[in-house]
Amino acid sequence: EAQVTQNPRYLITVTGKKLTVTCSQNMNHEYMSWYRQDPGLGLRQIYYSMNVEVTDKGDVPEGYKVSRKEKRNFPLILESPSPNQTSLYFCASSFSGPRADTQYFGPGTRLTVL
Amino acid sequence: GENVEQHPSTLSVQEGDSAVIKCTYSDSASNYFPWYKQELGKGPQLIIDIRSNVGEKKDQRIAVTLNKTAKHFSLHITETQPEDSAVYFCAAIYTGTASKLTFGTGTRLQVTL
Numbered sequence: 001e002a003q004v005t006q007n008p009r010y011l012i013t014v015t016g017k018k019l020t021v022t023c024s025q026n027m028n029h030e031y032m033s034w035y036r037q038d039p040g041l042g043l044r045q046i047y048y049s050m051n052v053e054v055t056d057k058g059d060v061p062e063g064y065k066v067s068r069k070e071k072r073n074f075p076l077i078l079e080s081p082s083p084n085q086t087s088l089y090f091c092a093s094s095f096s097g098p099r100a101d102t103q104y105f106g107p108g109t110r111l112t113v114l
Numbered sequence: 115g116e117n118v119e120q121h122p123s124t125l126s127v128q129e130g131d132s133a134v135i136k137c138t139y140s141d142s143a144s145n146y147f148p149w150y151k152q153e154l155g156k157g158p159q160l161i162i163d164i165r166s167n168v169g170e171k172k173d174q175r176i177a178v179t180l181n182k183t184a185k186h187f188s189l190h191i192t193e194t195q196p197e198d199s200a201v202y203f204c205a206a207i208y209t210g211t212a213s214k215l216t217f218g219t220g221t222r223l224q225v226t227l
Contacts, residue, residue: 031213033214040123041219042120042203042217042218042219042220043158043203043217045214048213048214050213058214090158092157102160102163103160105157105158105159106157107155107156107157108155108156108157
């Protein structure tokens with residue numbers, strides 16, 4: 001089954017404790033992206049990657065890191081999480097970017113930073 | 115950059131009625147406008163899209179209209195059913211160079227029996 005998977009689905013952590021949210025897709029997509037969803041703000045892009053070893057900032061990259069060492073994986077790293085990073089996070093992928101292709105979203109990761 | 119406004123933020127309709135969600139965009143160069151549906155506990159899923167060379171597109175009970183002059187586009191759902199209850203997001207992008215979609219803030223649609 002074609003899908004985007006994220007782990008963990010739920011995470012409660014404390015300020016300053018490094019964490020990684022994994023994202024994997026099995027559709028051989030080149031483009032992958034991370035979004036955060038907050039009430040009243042919709043979906044805002046954090047980082048995106050056009051292909052392996054190619055990443056770029058989205059609208060809200062502060063406090064986040066990403067890496068794209070393999071085509072299928074695009075982990076989101078919070079080196080020192082803060083309470084304002086409490087949010088619902090989505091990973092998405094598509095063949096060549098949102099310009100022409102449908103983005104497929106993962107199920108989401110709900111992160112709470114205390 | 116692009117800015118997308120979406121209204122209303124919540125919408126309640128009775129089963130069988132129609133629902134309309136409206137979005138406006140700021141960048142006149144934007145030329146691709148998808149709509150996503152997000153069910154509870156799931157990620158957004160594309161339900162319909164429209165490109166700027168088309169004024170209207172239909173897919174069964176859903177349709178999208180685009181007014182390039184006014185820079186607004188709308189989602190129309192007819193004969194609503196309880197399974198249409200979800201959060202709907204509009205988005206806009208200029209496909210020439212942009213690598214990211216700009217999303218609206220979402221509309222929570224509730225279809226009541």
